[in-house]
Amino acid sequence: MSYLAPGTPENVALAQHVNGRLRAEARISNARAFLFRAIGFGAFMGLAGAGLGAAFYGYATMNEVGNASDTLAKALTQALETTTLKTSGEVRLADNTLKIEGGLPASKGLPDVSSLTGNQGKSEAPANAAVRTSFTVFKTVPFLDGTIVTGWNFKGDEQKPEQQYCYLTRPQTFGDGTTSQQITVAMDGKVLPQPAKSEINFATIARSCIWFDPSKL
Known part of the structure; x- marks a missing residue:
């Protein structure tokens, strides 16, 4: 029950006040929704950036290890190419004597x-x-x-x-x-x-x- 007649200035002012209150609450709800969306988007971007950074870090680490392996392999190859390996051996004959093909001259006892x-x-x-x-x-x-x-x-x-x-x-x-x-x-x-x-x-x-x-x- 209203004591104000429709169309009176007081009724118009009340209606305007209620409409303004409703618009204000709507703006507050929209602002809160935007804030939540912004927080969600920021968290998504942060996680995406962290993942991308981890991926680049892993790739850089693997690339560095690969380069180190290549460098080590090249160094070992160069070292082996410039290193002379020496060994010694012995040839054993059936009669324990080293023979020279053609034999020894009878006159001198030495090979020609x-x-x-x-x-x-x-x-x-x-x-x-x-x-x-x-x-x-x-x-x-x-x-x-x-x-x-x-x-x-x-x-x-x-x-x-x-x-x-x-x-x-x-x-x-x-x-x-x-x-x-x-x-x-x-x-x-x-x-x-x-x-x-x-x-x-x-x-x-x-x-x-x-x-x-x-x-x-």
Whole structure:
């Protein structure tokens, strides 16, 4: 029940007041909705940025690891290309004697050096340079798990060796493989000094050395 007649100024003012209140509440609701939408959009953008950043970081990390692997591989390749690996070995013959094809001349007891060398080195060597030819004859004797080796170093066509040496070679395990250990025990028929911590007796080994003897050729 209203005490105001329709169309009166008081009724019009009340209606305007109610309409203004409704519009204000509508604007407040719209503002709140916009705020929530803005918060949601901001959270979405933040999460998207974090995900994108993590993706770029992972890609950069993988790329860096790949570059490091390539660099390491190149360094190892260059190191192997410039490294010289050295190894030593031994050839054992059935009669424990190194033989030269064609045999030894009966008169001299030594191989024909001129037939072995031929014209080698003449074209490369200077006109005033002398070509020196040398060779080594090995004699071997089995000893326990190793071999006693005597070497005769001949210079040119001399009848006796310039130098002789005798050493013991034994197999030695190194890591996953097996190598040979070489121990020199005598030089030119003389036994070398016995080391304090040596496991072998030099004098005993030297008895099996085969020194050069022209009478036995």
